[in-house]
Structures are given as C-alpha cells and as structure tokens.
Amino acid sequence: MITRLEDKDLKRQSRRQLLKLAPVAALGVFAFPKVSDRLVAAGVRFSDWASGGLFRSQHPAATFSNSEVVPFEKFPYNGYDVLDPEVDLEKWTLTVEGDVQHSGEYKLAQIQAMPKVSQNTRHVCVEGWDVVGSFGGARISDFLTLVGANMGARFLEVECADDYYESIDMASVLHPQSLLCYEMYGQPLDRGHGAPLRLQMPTKLGYKQAKYLETIRVTNVLKPGRAGYWEDQGYSWFGGL
C-alpha cells in the first residue's frame, strides 16, 4: 500500500516507529560477559523448569531387541577422571542416608535379591552421541521402598568412589526404567563401567547416571554447590531426555 506524505511526516513517522523497536536492544545486555554468564545460567534453569513440566513419569524410553544392541566391546568407556577408582568389591556397601526409615549400609546381595529388571535402552551423551546397550539391575523405586524412603522428598543425592556426585529429581528417580544397575550384557558391571553399582536411567543424559555408587541420600534440600559435578560447572541440572 503506497501512500504519499510530506517528507517531514515520513521522517517523523519513521522515527516514531524506530523507537518502538527499542525494546529489542535490551538483548544487547548479552554482549557483556559478566551479565550474560548469569543470564544464560538463568536460561538453563528456566529450561530445566520447563523440562520438569514436560517429564511424563510413566512414559517409557524406547527399548530395543537384542539384535539392535551394540556389541559390549563397542560400548564406550566414559569417565570424568579415572576409569577405575579401585573400589574394594569384597568390602563394598551402599550407604543410605537422609529421609529414610532404615538408613545404614546395604550389601550388593540385598540389592540383587530384589526383582531384577533387564532392559536394552539408549544411552545418550550430552555431547551428542548415543549407544544402545543392555542393562540389568533393581528399580530404584523398589530399593527406596525397601529402605523406607520418603517418596515425597524432592531429590536423590548420590556420591561416588571417584568423587563424582549427582542429584536427581525424585520423579525421574521413581521412573520404572530407573535402575540401580549391577549388570551389563548379563555380566556383572566391569570396573570401567562403574562396578559394582551405578545409576542407569534411560530418561536422563549420561552424566546424570553416576558410576561407582557409594552413598545415596534422600533429601528435600540439595547441598549448596553440590548439585552435580558437571552441573556445578554449567551443565543443565535436569538433564532429562
């Protein structure tokens, strides 16, 4: 639609319309590193909040047939530090703390005595790769029932023999595919994959699935600055798929 107007009117209208665009310039604050560091961290927290809302507690991650699973030799070893913190497998116990009725030390045999779940699921790394592997273990929800945990608590914190640490939202912890995993490919976990016990949760990214478990804690309040090894450096805390 072409209109004809006086030059000064066109200029005035143009200026007025230009000013209406000014709010977009607010995005310029992202050019200042000190501000943008905090803003993008807030962006991740917002994304985590949205992710929690999107999470469906009973929606299963895809499972695969045995023929679709990568061979054990091709399942990558991944660790942030060492691949063998030299856990004494004979003396190992899992320490259970926090908002539970029966806190204390639990032997691997007690976890293995619970109903075993075997699942072929996709392990997705934050880097962008993924592998379909075969995992076996006890449901975390079964174990938390056994120890009399407060299922209404908000978080599960875990600490590991390699000084890795993690915290996970309870909805994801109680998902039926979330395991205390002690087997891969029908064999006991080897040292590189987190012997004797690791988290295995196909609804979470790999870095949430801590290996070499030593302590789990049911809590409503996260230890300050201890959200997770990678999360404390900037990774998304929810880390959900």
Next chain:
Amino acid sequence: MENEEKNEEKKDTAPQAEPGPIAKSDLVEGTEAKPETAAAEAAPIQPVAKAEEPALVRAAYEHPLPIRITHWVSAISLFVLVTSGLRIFRAFPSFGPKIPEKVLLDIPKSLTLGGWLGGALQWHFTFMWFFAASGVVYVAYQVISGHYRTMLFTPRDIAGVWPMARHYFLFGPKPPATGQYNPLQKLAYTSTVAFGALALLTGIVLYKPVQFSWLAFLFGGFHLTRVWHFVAMCGFLAFIPGHLIMVLLHGWANFYSMLSGWKREPEYQE
C-alpha cells in the same frame, strides 16, 4: 459538505493541485472543515502557499512492528544458535554411532560461542526460547493479519523465479516489479520459515527424544534428526549471505525500512 469534497480532491491531486484560491476561501468560511484547520490557519499567514506547497513522497509502511521485532530477535537468536551450535557440534563432530567416530568437520573455535560444551549449551538453551517465541509470534501475526500474502511463495510464483535469478546472477533483463517482493524473494523468505520450523521441531527432538519419541520417529530416528537439525542450520547459512548482499546492494532506504517499517520511494506501484 461541498467544502469537504473539495478538500478531498485537493489532497488526492496534490502536489500539483491548483485549487488554490477557491479552495482556500472555501476553507476559511467552512465550519465543518476541522481536519484542515491547520492549513486554513496557515493560509492567511503564507499567502504564497501555492509556490511552497511541500512535495509529497511516495512511501509504504512495509514492515509492521511485530514483523520488525521478530525479524531482529530471530536474527540475533540465529547468530547465537549457529555459533553455539557449532561449539556443541565440536564435542561430537559426527553423525551416527559413537564408534567408529569420524570427524566430519573441524570447526575453528574462533567461529564458536560459549567457550566449551557446557557454556555453548547454556547459550543454546537460552536463545532457543527467544527463537521459538519470535518464530511463533511471527507466523501467528502473518497468518492472522493476512500480511503473509506479501511474502508467501505460492505455485504461481514458480514461473517468476528463473527470470529473477537470471537478472541477479547472469545480468539478464530486470523483470518488472509486481509487488513488495519478487518471486525469488518470496522463495527465500518462505524457505527461512520452513528452515525455522525444521530447526525448532528437530531441536525439540534432540532436547527431549524420550518425551517426544513420536516426533523422533517422524524424522527417521534420533541420528537422522541430528542430521536434519544440521540441515536447517545449513539452510540459514545459505540464506543469510545472499540476504545481506542484497540488503547492501539495495541501499539505506531498504535497510532502514526493517527498522522503521517505512520504505521511501518503493520500486513497485500500489
């Protein structure tokens, strides 16, 4: 009433209209000619008004405010999403399985944003919201306002693409301007909307492949979705240089129209 009609005539035939003295005397006497009081008041002070009649400029309000806002928010978001996305890609510069991993592209760090994978993800997870919001507002506004008719590429534009491409790239004759955008522009702008939709949908799958497993299925699985996400970026990277060159070639008035909405002396009629 007569007075008003005459005023209308005067406006329509400007700038070379010559109702001069008649119109003015009518105006002064007229009681219903309030909109023109300014002119009426000016008349006695400047008796030589005819000679100083200001020249009128042809102009078009091409880009309504929602289009301008979403254009610039998308542009900024795309810059952040591409540069942080390339940093994310560096963490696993391949498609398909982890092993054997082939490094398909070694992207220089200087082209990336975020410093490391975690930093790049923070930028990506922040600006994906800006990009999604501006995309949704843009499309909703285009559809609801009907403004999309100026830019949507439709089958009847197909015939005009080649003559326009020949003009731009092979120095062929310039086809006459028919509307705000020529067929090649419509194709380019419509493509960016398609790339944006592809980037968003594949991004949702890569972000939440379990919750949106049905969408992952539609894109051919997790691995292919990663490829499509990359394809969407390549689409934008193909569009942006051409777009910028065209903006440079068409000068300030054209560029300024995406800031102020108004284009001075557009090339097309009506």
